[in-house]
Amino acid sequence: MTSSAPADTAGRAGRSRRDSRFGDKVFFNFSRGSGILLLVIMAAIAGFLAYRSALALGKNQGNFFTTFEWAPDGVKPVFGIAVLTFGTLVSALIAMLIAVPVAVGIALFISHYAPRRIAQPFAYLVDLLAAVPSIVYGLWGVLFLVPHMEGLTSWLNEYLGWTYLFDQTKNGAPARNLFTVGILLAIMILPIITAVTREVFRQVPRMHEEAALALGATRWEMVRTAVLPFGRPGIISASMLGLGRALGETIAVAIVLSSSPTLSLHLLDPGGGTFAQNIALKFNEAQPFGRDALMASGLVLFVITLLVNGAARMIIARRKEYSGANA
Amino acid sequence: MSATTTAPAAPLLRGDLTSGRLPRWAPIGVAVLSIALGCAIGAGAGLASHIQWGLIAAGLFLALSYALAVKVEGRRQAKDRFATSVIWVAFILAVVPLGALTFYTVQQGIGAINGDFLTHSMKGVVASTTAGGGIYHAIIGTLEQVALATLMAAPIGLLTAVYLVEYGRGRLAQAVTFFVDVMTGVPSIVAGLFVFSLWTMLKQGYSGFSGSVALAILMIPVVVRSAEEMLKLVPNELREASYALGVPKWKTIVRIVIPTAIGGITTGVMLAVARITGETAPVLMLVFGSDVINNDPFNDPQQSLPLYIWQQYTVVNNEYGYARAWGAALVLIAFVMGLNLVARGIARWRSPKAGH
Numbered sequence: 201m202t203s204s205a206p207a208d209t210a211g212r213a214g215r216s217r218r219d220s221r222f223g224d225k226v227f228f229n230f231s232r233g234s235g236i237l238l239l240v241i242m243a244a245i246a247g248f249l250a251y252r253s254a255l256a257l258g259k260n261q262g263n264f265f266t267t268f269e270w271a272p273d274g275v276k277p278v279f280g281i282a283v284l285t286f287g288t289l290v291s292a293l294i295a296m297l298i299a300v301p302v303a304v305g306i307a308l309f310i311s312h313y314a315p316r317r318i319a320q321p322f323a324y325l326v327d328l329l330a331a332v333p334s335i336v337y338g339l340w341g342v343l344f345l346v347p348h349m350e351g352l353t354s355w356l357n358e359y360l361g362w363t364y365l366f367d368q369t370k371n372g373a374p375a376r377n378l379f380t381v382g383i384l385l386a387i388m389i390l391p392i393i394t395a396v397t398r399e400v401f402r403q404v405p406r407m408h409e410e411a412a413l414a415l416g417a418t419r420w421e422m423v424r425t426a427v428l429p430f431g432r433p434g435i436i437s438a439s440m441l442g443l444g445r446a447l448g449e450t451i452a453v454a455i456v457l458s459s460s461p462t463l464s465l466h467l468l469d470p471g472g473g474t475f476a477q478n479i480a481l482k483f484n485e486a487q488p489f490g491r492d493a494l495m496a497s498g499l500v501l502f503v504i505t506l507l508v509n510g511a512a513r514m515i516i517a518r519r520k521e522y523s524g525a526n527a
Numbered sequence: 528m529s530a531t532t533t534a535p536a537a538p539l540l541r542g543d544l545t546s547g548r549l550p551r552w553a554p555i556g557v558a559v560l561s562i563a564l565g566c567a568i569g570a571g572a573g574l575a576s577h578i579q580w581g582l583i584a585a586g587l588f589l590a591l592s593y594a595l596a597v598k599v600e601g602r603r604q605a606k607d608r609f610a611t612s613v614i615w616v617a618f619i620l621a622v623v624p625l626g627a628l629t630f631y632t633v634q635q636g637i638g639a640i641n642g643d644f645l646t647h648s649m650k651g652v653v654a655s656t657t658a659g660g661g662i663y664h665a666i667i668g669t670l671e672q673v674a675l676a677t678l679m680a681a682p683i684g685l686l687t688a689v690y691l692v693e694y695g696r697g698r699l700a701q702a703v704t705f706f707v708d709v710m711t712g713v714p715s716i717v718a719g720l721f722v723f724s725l726w727t728m729l730k731q732g733y734s735g736f737s738g739s740v741a742l743a744i745l746m747i748p749v750v751v752r753s754a755e756e757m758l759k760l761v762p763n764e765l766r767e768a769s770y771a772l773g774v775p776k777w778k779t780i781v782r783i784v785i786p787t788a789i790g791g792i793t794t795g796v797m798l799a800v801a802r803i804t805g806e807t808a809p810v811l812m813l814v815f816g817s818d819v820i821n822n823d824p825f826n827d828p829q830q831s832l833p834l835y836i837w838q839q840y841t842v843v844n845n846e847y848g849y850a851r852a853w854g855a856a857l858v859l860i861a862f863v864m865g866l867n868l869v870a871r872g873i874a875r876w877r878s879p880k881a882g883h
Contacts, residue, residue, distance in 0.1 A: 305617025333805020351576025448714025
């Protein structure tokens, strides 16, 4: 009687230890398995796109990198990414030129300038801006922003037309050009840049700021000498994350831009195109071969965003504290 | 000796502190003045676009506050004031588009929404020449696709986060961390292309499910990152106490660690859901769109809200289409923002307090 009880518990303990080892093993393998699955997905994306692109590139009659037009389904398939590369880079560049200074300003506003009562709700508001779907940005962009841009574009044309960039050769055309797209992209990537930069500015050592103030610095001098140098890697990587978004943005660009296979530095003239926009517009109507050709352009986009994001993450990883995970 | 030298210095010092400062209301005054001037110039010159009015006002504000401060307070203070003004202008620049976007969407969308709009599909509606029809089929499609994507992405994402936080050492964990970060930046259209080529290889047609696979690919990294952050916040003492009682590791994770962080994990998943709900590009390629109700996400094309907006704009492309598009956009925004607010509410309500 008395001896069976300990034996029983010992047996149960033995069983539970075996169970737990088994359970541990299963659980460990499951969680490691999903980690591996993630790597497999990334590899599969690259692999599938590369395979399909190879099919298309072999039959391309034009030069993939220098051809302007996109006509893979013609009798003589010709397609190239020159216009797309140009449009993608230019619109992303405009977006960055506008969004980065404004985002840094907003981040400073939230972390150092705003009265505490409005800083928190405002941070909240900027995060909500990130939640607006890109299709809504697109709809708003084409039906609200484009008509409202017309005054500004004719203004730029009048006073800055001599810079060539703002010279409008097709007067009166709706402002569905790379410049408007750049502004829209700037609005769209503002929240993520702000969110990451804000986190960095929050982590500036208080002692640095107080030391600067104690030496008689004004608030701006304090920001310039203590906050900005500390936050510089954060600003750079936040900008690159934003750049990654701007490069890959699809639907908003597809709606707003009136595309054409032309490559022109006249930013206010409609025309041009981007990788993602081109795929979205042409994919459903394309023949199987045309789809393979679009996969090739998708692969280029994938590699570009991979490099940009990878570089951004490398810079962040050096300072592990601010990852901007929830942005 | 010393008394005589300090005595004349005293009034000078006091003078330094009190004189040469702009009054507290000066920035507001300058702002009001420059807005008034901006409007006056804009209206006077007959500039049609309010964007120009705003830019003029902003420029005037910066110039006036700098000039005023240089005159009264000196260079250094003026620079400080200028920086403050620039930052306030940046703040306004961010508020204006959000305000305009929300206001315009509500203004345009509210008229389209009524009982019929929410409970009917587009079946039998000649979209290009008549008003009417609705988004019921799109709502069904979006809910099903997003639910399926969440069912795939949430467990995988959570398990990956558990691996990284609880087990992750060495090369594999480093690689996973890096590629999760990189995967966050995969453009949605690329995910769509990948699933499309996978699906053609498997000889499958358009379906809601293929769309949800692409959405899941976009969702996984977001879930991993937020769950990882939350699991890291769980105090180590809890784990150690559990081990000390002889509880196996997997049970500690399932019963102690995850329940402690569940608030934050839920928030992360909901934010990820909010993000993929608005994705259009992969849905456009994989789900294809349909005018009728299709309750089966595994066979035949479905509709979804973002895709519905896209089609109403690009295919119909007239006032009837715009009205329906705005109605759907308002529903979509309300859904996404509601999800966001609830998620952040949960986060605030039951976030694990780090190291208390």
